[in-house]
């Protein structure tokens with residue numbers, strides 16, 4: 006039997022409970038629940054997508070295959086962004102060190118400039134903001150993912166994901182997206198971010 010997509014909810018709960026600052030336990034649990042639903046939906050779609058019957062070329066438009074494939078692509082990409090988001094939360098603050106800090110300084114001029122660039126990118130998004138290492142250029146970029154299904158990770162390594170959808174902040178911050186973002190940026194686990202860098 007082919008393997009299924011792992012649900013890492015328990016791992017993230019264990020890592021994050023009591024460590025997310027102004028992001029409440031209630032909001033964290035709700036968010037973990039949304040992530041778990043996406044993983045479950047992706048797994049539920051697998052049998053239909055791995056079945057032997059594929060629609061003919063003239064029957065793809067509007068087909069159930071297309072709907073399932075689109076839904077699966079969204080669920081999987083969203084689950085992966087959420088996994089990165091949860092993995093890099095709950096840190097003690099501070100500053101990135103080592104090669105990550107060297108590359109931030111190289112590509113943005115300073116840590117402060119990088120954080121302001123990331124913060125502005127996130128505030129401009131209604132869905133995701135990511136910091137990625139682009140393999141072709143070797144540069145770090147802050148990318149904006151909007152609409153919600155966009156995943157610009159090809160040829161690069163995503164290091165950091167910021168969820169700017171309403172469900173991430175409404176419960177604790179109402180419409181104050183900036184306050185949510187500042188709380189988030191104050192608890193980035195930079196060691197986890199650095200661990201995502203490819204081996205040099």
Ligand SMILES: [Fe+2]
Nearest residue numbers: 168170172173
């Ligand atoms: Fe989310």
